Amino acid sequence: MEAVAEVLHPRCPSRRYSSIYKFTLFFLCLVVNFDHFQILRAIGKGSFGKVCIVQKRDTEKMYAMKYMNKQQCIERDEVRNVFRELEILQEIEHVFLVNLWYSFQDEEDMFMVVDLLLGGDLRYHLQQNVQFTEETVRLYICEMALALDYLRSQHIIHRDVKPDNILLDEQGHAHLTDFNIATIIRDGERATALAGTKPYMAPEIFHSFLNGGTGYSFEVDWWSLGIMAYELLRGWRPYDIHSNNPVESLVQLFSTVSVQYSSTWSKEMVALLRKLLTVNPEHRFSCLADIQTSAYLSGVVWSDVGEKRVEPGFVPNKGRLHCDPTFELEEMILESRPLHKKKKRLAKNKSRDNSKDSSQSENDYLQECLEAIQQDFVIFNREK
Structure with a gap:
């Protein structure tokens, strides 16, 4: 880590700034975001969001990713419930719970990455x-x-x-x-x-x-x-x-x-x-x-x-995905903001936002709520 700091900041005037850089680099290594995952397929939806199977690019581990649209959560007054769920999941871990591994956000959505269980509900x-x-x-x-x-x-x-x-x-x-x-x-x-x-x-x-x-x-x-x-x-x-x-x-x-x-x-x-x-x-x-x-x-x-040493009487068929196949069709065809097109969409939105006067916002209340979510959302990494 010391060598990296010296190469990138050869004119660093003091060890203090080198330490700050090392801390920043260490922190960035812990922060997980949407780009760290490959989206594989949609597997479910509920009142508070949708779920898809993802693979973390660096470890190739598979997870379930639950994502909740911020604007919809605001309109349905569900933000408090999402935050409470995150608060609880970040503090618990048990063999018979679906455990949280990461939480993060972007401009559109809040994300929870949890254990992937392929046996169906x-x-x-x-x-x-x-x-x-x-x-x-x-x-x-x-x-x-x-x-x-x-x-x-x-x-x-x-x-x-x-x-x-x-x-x-x-x-x-x-x-x-x-x-x-x-x-x-x-x-x-x-x-x-x-x-x-x-x-x-x-x-x-x-x-x-x-x-x-x-x-x-x-x-x-x-x-x-x-x-x-x-x-x-x-x-x-x-x-x-x-x-x-x-x-x-x-x-x-x-x-x-x-x-x-x-x-x-x-x-x-x-x-x-x-x-x-x-x-x-x-x-x-x-x-x-x-x-x-x-x-x-x-x-x-x-x-x-x-210790899961008792053999269950019912074992799901490993040759099939135990969920409604229409979830994938809905995500690909009917969803107005499909997850697999997020990167292009956010880039286009950013370009559009930069070209208009932010003071001309059509909905100040919505913007205020979105900013509050952005500020209050707690990122999480169980691996840190």
Whole structure:
């Protein structure tokens, strides 16, 4: 590094400037941007952005890149959620989470580069009519129990545990993703916001929204885990709840409707699901220690689960990409600002911006918001 500084700055008047240059060069080596990745194909989209497979040019490692258009985030009032997700992901890492590796931005988008999991999400496999066995679902429960227990240790409620947000790796192990509505609560605090996907939301979330009271805590994620496990086993959810159901009707539903369990399921599995789907959160299984008391899981070697040494019952077909192929067509044909044309587009925009008076901005508020994002966005490199 010393030799490089001397070659590039032969007239450097002092060692102080040489040190500053070395620090700047070191910092630039840590900063990752869009040009460091090759875009391979689009694989998904959600309410907060789109996802594509990328390869880092220097290491040739493969990742998933989630990108969110800044202007759309401003228009939909989603910037705060994106920043909160980044704040959370930059502080956590776990074997059963989809972990963040890099975050960066350009003029148009905010980017998150995360673990690439090629086994597809559980919603996709449900739609493909995969018949999940008890043994398979049992392992998912164990792996998610470890993930949720870790999140609790970090004071995080995920608030959106559902098949759509569980990705499988190529061996079939489950990983929790999507922290865009997660929240952090410290000791003694309670969450109160109506947040989540209604069919998977715990009763106390609706009660809190409707009647006030003490709010809710980590127990809500374990209810969602129970709903998801039931759905994987049976093909439908235990309660007939949809996004347009009024909150009042849902509060009444939980007090009048009882869950029906299949007679083909083992008594031990039913007992475990009952404990996860207990309406009263004080009596619900809601931590790893609770789960470990289940007779159904008495033979589980938890250290083996945590090291991925337990072989999953369902292994995705390695010969295919487990996502909707229309995502790629939409990105290439229908998308107005496709990612693969970003470099040319930004160069053209820069030329256009330089040719017009910036004081003649048509939307001062939008420009102000974009500048705030540019200033407040936190870049991240897990390798540093």
